[in-house]
Amino acid sequence: MIGIYSKGIAEIPFLESFLQDEVVLNPKDGYPLTYIAGWGKKPSATQALIKAKKLSIPYLSLEDGFIRSVELGVLKGPPLSLIIDPVGIYYDATCSSRLEEILNEETFSEELLAEARVCMKFIVEHKISKYNHTNERFVPLINTKKNILLVDQTANDMSVELGLANEQSFRQMYEHALNIYPDENIYIKVHPDVIARKKEGYLSKLSLDPRVNIISKDINPIDLVSYMDHVMVVTSQLGFEALMLGKKVSCFGVPFYACWGLTEDHLTCERRTRQRSLVEVFAAAYLRYPSYIRPQTGISGHLLDVLEYIKLHKEMKDNTKINKLVGIPIWKRQFMRPFFDKYTTLNFISSHSQSTRPIANEYKYIVWSYQAGEVTQRLHETQIERIEDGFFRSVGLGSNFHPPWSLVKDDLGMYFNPKAPSRLEQILNTTGFDEVDLKEARLIRKYIIEHELSKYNTDISRELNINNEDNRKVLFVPGQVADDASIIYGCANDIRTIEDLLTNLRNTYPNAFILFKPHPDVVKGNRRGMYLDSKLINLCDHIETEASVLQCIKIADEVHTLTSQTGFDALLRGKKVYTYGGPFYAGWGLTSDLINFPRRTRMLSLDELVAGTLIYYPKYYNWDLKQQADCRSVLRKLVSLREKKSKARFSGLLDTNKTRWLRKYMHLSRELLGRVR
DSSP states (O other): OEEEOOHHHHTSTTHHHHHTSOEEESOOTTOOOSEEEEETTSGGGHHHHHHHHHHTOOEEEEEEOSSOBSSOGGGTOOOSEEEEESSOOTTOTTSOOHHHHHHHHOOOOHHHHHHHHHHHHHHHHHTOOSBOOOOOOOOOOSSSSOEEEEEOOBTTOHHHHTTTOOHHHHHHHHHHHHHHOTTSEEEEEOOHHHHTTSSOBSGGGSOOOTTEEEEOSOOOHHHHHHTOSEEEESSOTHHHHHHHTTOEEEESSOOTTTTSSSSEESSOOTTOOSOOOHHHHHIIIIIISEEEEOTTTOSEEOHHHHHHHHHHHHHHGGGOOEEEEESOOHHHHHHHGGGSOTTOOEEEEOHHHHHTSOOOTTEEEEEETTOOHHHHTTSOGGGEEEEEEOSSOOSSOGGGTOOOSEEEEESSOOTTOTTSOOHHHHHHHHOOOOHHHHHHHHHHHHHHHHTTOOSSOOSBOOOOOOOOTTOOOEEEEEOOOTTOHHHHHHOOSSOOSHHHHHHHHHHHOTTSEEEEEOOHHHHTTSSOOOSSOHHHHHHOSEEOSSBOHHHHHHHOSEEEESSOTHHHHHHHTTOEEEESSOOTTTTSSSSEESSOOTTOOOOOOHHHHHIIIIIISEEEEETTTTEEEOHHHHHHHHHHHHHHHHHTTTTSOOOOHHHHHHHHHHHHHHHHHHHHO
C-alpha cells in the first residue's frame, strides 16, 4: 500500500496500475504503508518527504516519463508513462538516481538493445516526443547557412536548478552560440508551456540579437530538430531527441544524458564514471527506468504499446467528431462525462428532439444500449456508438442511481445481441492475447473469486441452506428482468422466458433439484418480472431471495441460464454452464449451448475470455480518486466500498417499501451534487 499526500497525484489515471499497488490519499496514522510517494523534488512533495522520514518509510519520487502523453501535462493530458524512483530523480544531478545507477552499474542484454533500436527508429520515423499534441511542421529559412537551435525552458523548472544550472546558464548558452556561429541561422525554441501561456521562459527575458529567430509556434520537436546542425540545451529532453537524430548536442547543465560521452558538456558530473552508447542510454532511460501502461486497457505495458497508441492518435486527431448523446436520462448524464476523452465534445439531446432533426454525417450518435430507436433507425451503423453498464458495475443497483464504475462503449453493436457483430465479439475473435494479458486475467479472476464479487455486489453474503436431503443434482437458474434487452435480442428459440427455461428443465431433468434466484431489481420492485407466481413455485424446488447469487453458484452442480451474466460468474468459478440464449460468453468452447454462433470462430481459454471481456472491452473509472482506472484497481475499490456499506447497514434506514423511493432520490441528489462539484 502506497500513501500519497497530493490530490494532483491521486488524479493520475491508472495510478495504481503504474505503481502496481493500492494507493491511499492522505492516509491516517497506522496504515500499513510500504512506501510514501511524492512528485519528485518539487515543493509540493515536502509533506510526503516529511511523513516518510517521520515514519521511516521508503520514499518514491514520481515524475512524468520521457514519452508522456498526447496532450500537454499542463492541459491535463493523461500520462502514458510514469517514473518511479526509490533513489532520487533523473533531473537531480546533485545526487544519484535509479537511472544513474542503471547506467553506471548494469550490463544490457542484446535483446534489450535490439528493442531499444526498434523503439528509437519508431520514434524518429513517426516523430514522437514527450508531448504529441501537435503535427505542425517546421519551415526553415531558405539559405545555405547552418541551423543552430537553442532550447529554452520554463522559469523555475526544477530540472534547471537541480541540473546544476540557473538563469545565467541560458545567457551563457546564448552568448556562446553567437560567438561560435556569427554568420549562421540561430533559432530559439520556446517551451510548449510558454506557448500555451501557462509559464514563462528564460531566453525570452533577454535582449536578443536581430538575427535570432524565435520559434513561437507549437512545432513537432522531432521535425524541428531534423533541420538543425547543432542543438544547444541547458537540461531539456530535446537534447536527447537531437542525439537520436544524429545531431551535435551541447549541454550547459547536467541533464540525464550528459557526461556519458555523447554530448559536449560545459559542466561535469564525477559520479558518471562510464562511457555509454546512445542505444544504451536510451535502453536505460526509456525502457528500464519508466513504467508504462497499455492505454486501451490501463494494465501495465511497454514502450511500444505507448508508441503505437500515440501514432494512431496522431493519425486520428484531425478527424475527431462531436458526439451527440441521444436519449440518455438526466440522472445518467453526470456519470457519462468521465468515461469519455477530456477533449471530446458531448452534446446531450432528447430522443424526441433529435427525431425531428436532420441527421448530420459529421456527428457520432451515442445511445444507451438499443434505446432511441426512432433516431438510430435513421442512421448508418457507422454513426452509432452504444453504451451500457460494465460487468462489474457498482455496489448497489443502477436502478437505485448508483454510479457505474465501469461502462462498455461499442461501435459495432452490443455484447448481449448475438444477432449482430459487437466490439467484444471482434476482440475475442481476433486479439492475440499475450502473457501479460493472461497473467492479468488470472489475477483478476483470482481476486473476483476470493472477494466474492459480482455485477452489483448487493446481496448479503450468507450461507445458503436448501432442503436437498437426497443429494439430487442442483441446477441453478438465475432470474432475469422480463424486458431485459439481452433476452429480447439474445433468445432466438422456443425458450425465451424464465418460465420456459424452468419448464424445460423440469421436463428434461425430472429428478434434479432446481434452485431459482429472482433478479434483485425484480425483488426490489424496480423492474418488471414475477418471482412468486404459482407456476414458478411449482417448477422450482427452492426460490432464494436473500442469499447472494454467488452462494447459489457455490452449491450448484450446473448453472442453466438464458443470457444472464451469472453464467459468466459461474465460469470464473469453474462451474458447468448451459446457455439457452446468446450471452457474450457462449460459443467459445467454454459452455454447452442450445444455439449456434457462426461468427464466433475461435476456441478460447477461460483466461482469454476474461482478458477480452474485462480488460480490453470496458472502460473503468474510480469515483473516489476521480480518474480512469484499470479493472483490478476498480475491483479493489468495490470491495472497500462494499465493506463500508456493510458496516453501515444497520445504522441507517431499513430497506422497506416505505423508505426505498425516498432513499433512492436522496442518493441521486447526493451523487449529482458530488459530480457537479
